[in-house]
Amino acid sequence: MSTAQAVRMANEAAGSDSDNFQVSANSDQYLTFILNGEEYGVDILRVQEIKGWDSATPIPNTPDYVRGVINLRGTIVPIIDLRARFGLERVPYGPTTVVIVLKVMHGNASRIMGIVVDAVSEVYNVSQQDLKPAPEFGGAVRVDFVKGLATVDKKMVIILAIDELLNSDAMAVANAE
Amino acid sequence: MTIDMSKFLDTFFEESAEGLDAMESGLLHMQDGAADDELVNTIFRAAHSIKGGSATFGLSEVAEFTHHMETLLDEVRAGKRAVASDLVDVLLESVDCLRAMLAASKSGSAGDPKRAKSLSARMAKILGVATGHVVVTASAQPVQAASGGWRIVFRPHAHLYRTGNDPVRMLRELAELGEYKVSCDTSRLPGFVNAQPEECALSWTVELRGEIPEKRVREVFDWVDGDCDLTLEPLPASSEKLAPDAPAVQAVVPVAKEKTNGDKTSTPAAPAAAETTSIRVGIDKVDALINMVGELVITQSMLGQVGKDFDMSRVEKLMHGLAQLERNTRELQESVMRIRMMPISFAFQRFPRMVRDLSQKLNKKIELRMSGEQTELDKTVMEKIGDPLVHLVRNSVDHGIEMPDVRRAAGKAETGIVTLNAFHQGGNIVIEIKDDGAGLPRGKIIAKARKQGLLGADEEPDDNKVFELIFMAGFSTADQVSDVSGRGVGMDVVRKNIKALGGTVDVKSESGKGSTFTIRLPLTLAILDGQLVSVGEQTYIVPLVSIVETLQMKKEAISAIAGRAELYRLRDEYIPVLRLYGLFGIEPRQKDLANGLLVVVEGEGKRVGLFVDDLQNQQQVVIKSLESNFKRVPGVSGATILGDGTVALILDVSGVIDASRQATAPSGLGKNQAQIRAA
Numbered sequence: 001m002s003t004a005q006a007v008r009m010a011n012e013a014a015g016s017d018s019d020n021f022q023v024s025a026n027s028d029q030y031l032t033f034i035l036n037g038e039e040y041g042v043d044i045l046r047v048q049e050i051k052g053w054d055s056a057t058p059i060p061n062t063p064d065y066v067r068g069v070i071n072l073r074g075t076i077v078p079i080i081d082l083r084a085r086f087g088l089e090r091v092p093y094g095p096t097t098v099v100i101v102l103k104v105m106h107g108n109a110s111r112i113m114g115i116v117v118d119a120v121s122e123v124y125n126v127s128q129q130d131l132k133p134a135p136e137f138g139g140a141v142r143v144d145f146v147k148g149l150a151t152v153d154k155k156m157v158i159i160l161a162i163d164e165l166l167n168s169d170a171m172a173v174a175n176a177e
Numbered sequence: 178m179t180i181d182m183s184k185f186l187d188t189f190f191e192e193s194a195e196g197l198d199a200m201e202s203g204l205l206h207m208q209d210g211a212a213d214d215e216l217v218n219t220i221f222r223a224a225h226s227i228k229g230g231s232a233t234f235g236l237s238e239v240a241e242f243t244h245h246m247e248t249l250l251d252e253v254r255a256g257k258r259a260v261a262s263d264l265v266d267v268l269l270e271s272v273d274c275l276r277a278m279l280a281a282s283k284s285g286s287a288g289d290p291k292r293a294k295s296l297s298a299r300m301a302k303i304l305g306v307a308t309g310h311v312v313v314t315a316s317a318q319p320v321q322a323a324s325g326g327w328r329i330v331f332r333p334h335a336h337l338y339r340t341g342n343d344p345v346r347m348l349r350e351l352a353e354l355g356e357y358k359v360s361c362d363t364s365r366l367p368g369f370v371n372a373q374p375e376e377c378a379l380s381w382t383v384e385l386r387g388e389i390p391e392k393r394v395r396e397v398f399d400w401v402d403g404d405c406d407l408t409l410e411p412l413p414a415s416s417e418k419l420a421p422d423a424p425a426v427q428a429v430v431p432v433a434k435e436k437t438n439g440d441k442t443s444t445p446a447a448p449a450a451a452e453t454t455s456i457r458v459g460i461d462k463v464d465a466l467i468n469m470v471g472e473l474v475i476t477q478s479m480l481g482q483v484g485k486d487f488d489m490s491r492v493e494k495l496m497h498g499l500a501q502l503e504r505n506t507r508e509l510q511e512s513v514m515r516i517r518m519m520p521i522s523f524a525f526q527r528f529p530r531m532v533r534d535l536s537q538k539l540n541k542k543i544e545l546r547m548s549g550e551q552t553e554l555d556k557t558v559m560e561k562i563g564d565p566l567v568h569l570v571r572n573s574v575d576h577g578i579e580m581p582d583v584r585r586a587a588g589k590a591e592t593g594i595v596t597l598n599a600f601h602q603g604g605n606i607v608i609e610i611k612d613d614g615a616g617l618p619r620g621k622i623i624a625k626a627r628k629q630g631l632l633g634a635d636e637e638p639d640d641n642k643v644f645e646l647i648f649m650a651g652f653s654t655a656d657q658v659s660d661v662s663g664r665g666v667g668m669d670v671v672r673k674n675i676k677a678l679g680g681t682v683d684v685k686s687e688s689g690k691g692s693t694f695t696i697r698l699p700l701t702l703a704i705l706d707g708q709l710v711s712v713g714e715q716t717y718i719v720p721l722v723s724i725v726e727t728l729q730m731k732k733e734a735i736s737a738i739a740g741r742a743e744l745y746r747l748r749d750e751y752i753p754v755l756r757l758y759g760l761f762g763i764e765p766r767q768k769d770l771a772n773g774l775l776v777v778v779e780g781e782g783k784r785v786g787l788f789v790d791d792l793q794n795q796q797q798v799v800i801k802s803l804e805s806n807f808k809r810v811p812g813v814s815g816a817t818i819l820g821d822g823t824v825a826l827i828l829d830v831s832g833v834i835d836a837s838r839q840a841t842a843p844s845g846l847g848k849n850q851a852q853i854r855a856a
Contacts, residue, residue, distance in 0.1 A: 057715065057824040059803075059810055060761035069807065071818045078807040111806045171807070 027127040030150075032157055033100065033117040036088045040117075041124065041150065041159045048101040048112065050120055053093050066171070067116060072101065079114040080166065091118070104166045113166050124157065126150045131159060142168075189230045190283050191455070194276075196223035198526055201272050204265055205529045214254070220268075221250045227275070232356045232386075239278050240356075242293050245300045246271050252304070264303060269530070271296050325412045326355060326386035327394055332406040335376040342401050348381065350397045355387025384412065456556055458516050466512045473505045514704065517557070521599045521608070522550035524559050528570055528597060535574045542581050542592040543574060549599035554606045558678055558698055562608070565671040565682075569610045569694050570595065572667070577614030577692060587689065589613070601700075605680075605722075608696040617686040622646055644684040645782070648672045676831075679720075705800055707817075707827065709793035710776060712757050713765045716825045717789075718798055718817060723830040725777040725784060727792060732771045745775060745786055752777060755837045756788045760812065766790045780831035787833070800827065812836045 030041035056068030056079045065084035069076050079099060083090060096119035104111045131148035145168070147161040203220040224247045231239035246268065252258040274292050329351070333344060348359060365378040385394065391409060398407050480498045483491055525547050536543040578584075578593030585591055596611040619640070626632040626646050648668045675682050679699045686692035699705075699722070707718035708727075734746040735754070743754040754775065758765035767773040767790045775786040798817035803810060803826075814829035 055823075057816075057826065058763065059807070059826070060763070060812065061810070069803065069816060069824045071822055071824050074801075074818065076801045076803055076806060076816045076818075076824055113806060 026129070027125050030124050030126055030157070030159060031100070032121040032124060033098075034119045034121050035082055035086070035117050039121055039155060039157045040082075041126070041157045042100065042102065042162050043159075044123060046103045046162060048103055051099050051101065051114075053097045053099055053116060063169070070099075070114065072112070072114075075112060077101065077112050077114055078171070079116060080171065081116045083116070083118075085165075094118075102162055102166070105163050106167045111166075113171070115166075122152075124150070124152045126152070126157075126159070134158075186234055189234055190279060193227050193230060193279055196227050197272055197276050197279075199223045201269065201530055202526055204269050204272065205533065207260055207265055217250065217254045221247065221254050224250055229356070231279075236279075236282050238290065238293065239275065239282065242271070242275060242278065242297060245297050246275075249300050249304060267296065267299050267303060271300070325388075326384065327389065327391070328410045328412055329383040329385060329394060330380070330406075330408040331383065331398070332380035333377045333401065334404050334406075335373075335378065337377040337401060337404050338375055340401070340404055342404065344377070344379070344381065347397050347401070348383065351383055351385060351394070354389050354393060354397075355385050357386070358384040386412065456517070456519070462512065462516055466509070466516070469505065469509045469512055473502075473509060476501045476505050510704075514555075515553075517555050517703075518553035518700075519556050519559055520551045520553055521559065521606070524563050524566060525550050525597055525599075527563075527567070531567065531570065532574060532595060535571065539575065540580065541574070541578055543578055544592050544594050545597070546594060547597045552599040552601060552606060554698065554700055555703075558606075558700075561674060561678055562696070562698065565674045565696070566608070566610070568667050568671050569696075570597070573610055573612040573614065573692075573694075577612035577616075579615050583615075602697075605697045606700055608698070609693055610696075611691065611693040613691040616688040616690055616692050617644060617647065617684065619643055619686075619688065640686075644686060647684070648682075703800055704797055705827065706795065707798045708776070708795050709819075709825070710757075710774075710787075710789040711791045711793055712761070712789050713763045715761075715763055716793065716819065716823075717757070718825055718827045719776060719778060719787070720814075720827070720830065721795060723778045723780055725779050727774060727776045730770050730773075730775050735770055743770070745770075747777065747786075750784070752784050752786045753837075754786045754788055755833065757833075758788075760833065760837060778830045778833075780834050783834055785834055785837065787828075798825075798827065 029044040031044045031047050032039050032041040034040075054070065056070045058068040059066060059078070063084075065081050067079040067081050067084075069078050071077075093116070097116060098120055099114040099116055100120070101112060101114045104113050131150050134143055134146040134149055136143055145161055145165040147159045150157045150159055200220050200223045203216050203223075206216055207220075224243055228240050228243035228247055231237075231243065249258075249264070249268070253260060253264070258264070274296050278293060331344070331347070333342075337344070351357060351359075360382050362380045362382065363378075365380065367373070367378060394409060395407075398405065476498060480495070480502065483495050483498055487495070528547070529545055532543055532545040535541075573595050578595065579587070581591040584593065594613050596609070598609040598611070600607055622643050623632060623638065626643075627634055631646060631649065632638060648671070672682055675696055675698070681697045683695045683697075684692060685695070705718075706721040708721055708724055710717050710719055728747070730745055735743065736746065736751075737743045743756075744751045745754050746752075752775075754770065756765075758768075765773075770788060773788050773790050774792055776789055776792075777784060777786045798819075800815045801817055803813065803816050810826075812829055812832040812835075813826045814832065815827045816824050817827060819825050
């Protein structure tokens with residue numbers, strides 16, 4: 001579980017003064033993962049854990065990107081398939097398929113949700129000025145789900161705004177109360 | 178170091194509420210003529226602690242007001258005064274007033290000083306009349322005169338510490354004598370550079386209230402006689418503020434705790450929600466828990482030993498250990514649940530007062546009988562059942578019980594009886610509200626329902642249907658809208674609240690003999706008895722309470738309307754069949770009705786049959802919320818974790834019925850509901 005180790009290291013780095021990961025005030029760390037050959041990133045401080053894919057209990061009458069709910073040590077956690085969410089082609093889940101468990105904020109409250117991705121990749125330091133705003137690309141991914149684009153080792157990494165992404169549409173919290 | 182008083186303030190409010198409840202119920206008993214010493218003492222003690230507490234927290238109006246009550250009660254306690262109904266009335270009103278004052282200070286808003294003042298005046302009047310001698314005026318003065326207090330200026334000489342004396346100790350001793358306010362004078366402090374830590378440069382001004390002999394106060398300072406300047410002045414009135422010589426800027430000194438008392442404590446940032454967040458647990462319950470955890474540990478170590486070098490010869494021992502573990506776990510679970518359980522008397526205790534006030538207002542004679550007050554139920558359930566109960570009792574008093582002359586004419590006793598009864602039945606708690614009044618006016622309800630278009634003109638409904646009508650929104654048969662009831666809002670809310678708790682409410686009524694409302698509630702909201710059913714690969718949990726029966730369908734009893742709505746004839750009833758796999762969009766193992774099973778469930782008085790592949794076992798499941806991390810899903814009330822660690826969804830039977838109704842074409846019933854909503 002090298003990826004899990006990477007996360008643990010990164011989390012430790014965020015909490016302590018490790019030399020490997022320089023944490024400065026205007027730089028954030030992102031965990032990146034692969035989805036359909038592209039690299040996406042999420043704020044590492046929101047990552048609770050990474051676990052292998054295990055079957056979920058489907059919830060009736062929800063869009064197909066809501067894969068269902070799993071039992072995460074006594075808590076019921078919904079699982080979102082990010083490929084399906086972005087309208088990408090479905091692929092069978094393989095050995096690298098993982099669930100990234102994230103803490104999603106809405107207002108002052110938070111929820112725990114998991115996203116299914118093809119594979120986890122790296123942990124990067126991205127300074128805030130290196131984060132470029134996403135252009136209107138009119139594709140499957142709505143611009144408000146993208147926090148920005150970063151370039152690491154000449155590759156583009158799409159940094160996701162997980163609060164916007166995972167509070168939208170079918171996952172939205174009813175604001176009636 | 179300052180102490181955050183707001184933390185204690187919340188406790189004070191909570192305790193005061195309990196004290197007020199105790200006073201109220203005591204006073205009501207007193208009215209029944211049973212003014213024994215113990216009862217009076219209980220009331221007196223409650224008033225006394227509220228007075229003490231409010232003074233501590235700087236709620237001077239409350240303290241002053243309670244003081245008047247206390248004086249009055251003291252005379253009753255001393256036997257100087259007989260218990261008259263006007264006395265009880267004034268005291269009861271004062272309890273209300275006090276409650277309002279406390280609520281006002283809790284929320285930080287201004288109270289109603291006029292009400293307190295007029296009540297104080299009334300109390301003073303009663304005091305004046307009965308003690309036989311003339312009291313100066315009816316203002317706050319007379320009661321205070323008896324128990325002034327002292328202003329003590331304590332100015333230790335610089336060498337006080339060297340004599341081994343600690344001023345804090347003396348101040349503490351003073352605090353034990355009575356109500357106590359202290360301020361510290363730091364003007365003699367030499368400044369940081371010149372400070373002599375061994376010299377005392379502070380002095381204190383203490384205001385001590387209560388009937389304390391001068392000798393007692395001087396005793397405190399016996400040891401420092403000659404090492405300090407001490408002045409004692411008697412305090413006349415209560416409203417006087419702190420000594421003016423106390424400087425505006427008060428340094429933080431070792432007596433910070435006491436000092437804060439003098440300051441106006443800040444009101445808590447936000448008023449707490451109506452539901453209290455702490456519970457008092459009997460020590461026996463906690464002890465039982467500790468015992469059980471002890472046993473669990475023993476079992477665990479035994480199992481560990483069995484597992485160490487395991488071979489087949491020890492299987493029996495293992496099974497034995499596992500059985501014990503199961504028993505321990507179940508007991509532990511039950512004990513933990515019991516912590517949340519409280520006797521229903523907490524919900525019942527407000528009714529004697531309410532019925533008394535209402536019967537006076539309506540000029541009816543009503544006796545309230547309560548039984549089963551010790552029946553326990555979950556605290557959250559109790560907090561939510563309070564309002565519906567109030568509503569039903571008000572209804573019984575207002576609509577149920579007739580006026581005394583009507584009752585006499587009907588050959589009944591003038592005094593009507595309202596009975597509140599609670600008991601356990603199966604996994605439910607049952608609460609009955611019964612009156613021996615006129616019963617529900619069947620004819621009137623039908624007439625009104627026809628007028629509102631809820632019933633057809635020539636429809637002759639049975640009793641159940643008629644009584645069902647009173648739970649509809651906007652339905653009232655009261656000729657006159659009073660401030661007690663009759664606006665037609667209420668019964669629908671009652672039912673909605675009870676339904677939200679997973680309970681039901683039924684009515685039985687007999688003309689001229691009275692009506693009975695029966696509320697059934699689950700004991701707890703955290704655990705549910707469920708029947709596991711499988712549909713395709715999935716397992717769902719149907720709450721056992723909603724299952725009527727489960728059966729294998731006979732082909733000849735299945736019929737369909739327009740090829741779509743399938744019905745099953747069960748004895749003399751047609752039950753709509755609901756294919757669960759169709760509703761939930763999953764692939765079943767059985768599509769042929771004759772091969773699967775029909776689980777007949779009942780929700781909101783309607784029966785449907787759920788078509789499932791198979792039944793599994795029955796078990797208790799712990800309800801987990803889907804909403805906390807996801808959102809509400811129609812037809813699903815929650816989720817649980819099965820023995821193998823997977824998640825199973827718990828069906829919400831009435832939600833499933835609703836969902837199925839929406840899926841099919843709108844039926845007559847649906848239209849009917851739409852009309853009600855529009856009306």
